[in-house]
Amino acid sequence: MNGLFITFEGPDGSGKTTQIARVAAELSGLGLPIVATREPGGTAISDKIRSIILDPENREMADRAEVLLYAASRAQHVEEKIIPALKEGKIVLCDRFVDASIAYQGHGLGLDVHTVAEVNRFATGGLVPDRTYLIDVPVSVTEARLRARAAADPALSLDRIESKGSEYHERVRSSFHAIAEANPERIVPVRGDRSPDEVFDDIIRDCESLLAERIKR
Template sequence: MKGLFVTVEGPDGAGKTTQLKLLAQELEMAGIEVVLTREPGGTEIGDHIRSLILDPAFAKMADMTEILLYAASRAQHVNELILPALDEGKVVLCDRFVDASVAYQGYGLGFPVETIEQVNAHATGGLVPDRTYLFDLTVEDAKKRMHARGALDRIEQRDDTFRQRVYDGFMAIAADEPARVRRIDANREVEEIAEELRTDLLAFMKKRRDDDEDGNRDRSR
């Protein structure tokens, strides 16, 4: 069976990381091989790049430097970890991917979305998630959660105007790709969100298996 690439997206503070860990546990209990990873990072090289991107000491980082650093981390991530896992038939659960760059560096920083997409098409070789869960949380609610966690990184320290543009970017992505992106109301209890993710993903996987079996039968006729 071919692997499945699943990503979670949304504003900082939306609870993505917690939910991704819970989803990984559910799949593993069902006997499904899972690789849990994140961006930027996911590899030794990517983690070093992550430290550069998020360090508040680098306030002078140029916007294009930020864009290219994210893409560089992603290129290593895809080639070293994601593609090999997919080739082995595993489910890859990734905290952020290209959608985050489109929202944060495209909409947030005001760079042409086409530029972000072109840079990342080279970085990923055109890899697109099979399923994406977009955690929908207002700018105000996300801000409260971030401050409750403690110190903010370089990206999190940006102002509410930036965060609103990022939020609008994520909503635009969801509207443009409804077949891939499922919006998740993140302002609910952890257990309720986890159940929605589990139910939807298992149903998505079943449909894909059924479609693959139908295709194989058609080719064998």
């Protein structure tokens, strides 16, 4: 079987990290080669860029600089980690990809979406996920979960993106909805305001179906 590229998207606090870990464990248990990674980050260079992007002290960061930093991190990630894994026939599970830039930097910041898309097309060499799971939660749920997380562990205080206001996050969520509607063949919307088990059941059911289709080819 050729490599498979699966991404997980959604508002902050949607539970992506939890679901990626569960899917990785499930598929690994079936003997499948898995690479779980995240954006921004995923490589040494990309992680250094991530620290700049998310640092709450970098409030003066220009919007265009944010777009380019995300794209730079992604370019290194794709070149160094994602493409080699796919060439080796592995299943890559990635926490965020280009859809996130369209939603967060395009619609969230009010920048030209076409420009953001073109910058990222260059950064990725045109790589598109085989499947994307959009875990959707209302902004009120996002804010409550992030507050609870920070209260439980002060080290997990809000980063520069998470600390933006409700109106920003509403724009981001609306953008994710629009992206999903425009790409029904790739994106599977999943309600994230349910128990982790219910969310996982929906994802793994579709994922197993996707794998079965690939094996038949």
